[in-house]
Amino acid sequence: MNVSRGWTEFVADLADHVPGGVAGLAALVLLLAGIALLALYWRPRRRRHPEPVDPPAAVEPPEPAADDDAVPELPPAQLASLADRYAAAGRYAEAVRERLRAMVRELVERGVLAHRPEWTVTELAAAAGRAAPQLAGTMTEAAEVFSRIWYARRTATAADDARMRTLATAVSERAGAAR
Known part of the structure; x- marks a missing residue:
């Protein structure tokens, strides 16, 4: 057949x-x-990021900048406090972003870097490393954590926020030595 x-x-x-x-x-x-x-x-679509959770009443983000990548004109401590509140609300991606902003603002205030909004996070880390070699590895790692979350769209975790806290502390300590 x-x-x-x-x-x-x-x-x-x-x-x-x-x-x-x-x-x-x-x-x-x-x-x-x-x-x-x-x-x-x-069929239900898989999401890379969890649904955003409304921040608790205590989390009041700064006035929106014209560019979301801009570093607000706020003191580093206020940016770090905002990052803490985002982390407490489980919004780890926003917490990582605010911690990086706090690092940048601290480096600008200490005169290590000039604020250049057009820089990418990688250019920023390289400039910090050139200005203060003791910051090179720390800023590069902070830029990598940020990039994985915001550019590669990996879901942010509490571990990412904890790592950024550690890196922010190291930047604060090392930036004081850079003066």
């Missing part, structure tokens, strides 16, 4: 058990294909 004849007999046998014969079988196949396509289309 060749394949073509076997297929024909198989379809004919199926059509014998479906109301409407071959036409009914064709309609059934189309209906099942449509259901499968709808199921694929409407």
Whole structure:
């Protein structure tokens, strides 16, 4: 028996058990294909980031800057406090961003860096390393943590925030030695 004849007999046998014969079988196949396509289309989508949680009443983000990448004109301690509140609310990506902003603001205030909003986070880390070599590794690692979360869209965790806390403390200590 060749394949073509076997297929024909198989379809004919199926059509014998479906109301409407071959036409009914064709309609059934189309209906099942449509259901499968709808199921694929409407299936729940995986999200890389959890749904944002409204911050507790105590978290009042600074006035929105014209550019989300800009470092607000706030003291480093205020940015670090905002990061702590974001972390307490489970908003680790925002906490990491605010900790990096606090590091940058501290380096600007201590005269280690000039504030340049057009810099990428990598350029910022390189400039800090050139200005104060003892900051090179710390700022590079902080830039990598930030980049994995904000550019590679990896979900931020409490461990990321804890690492940024450690790096921020190191920057604070080493920036004082850079003066």
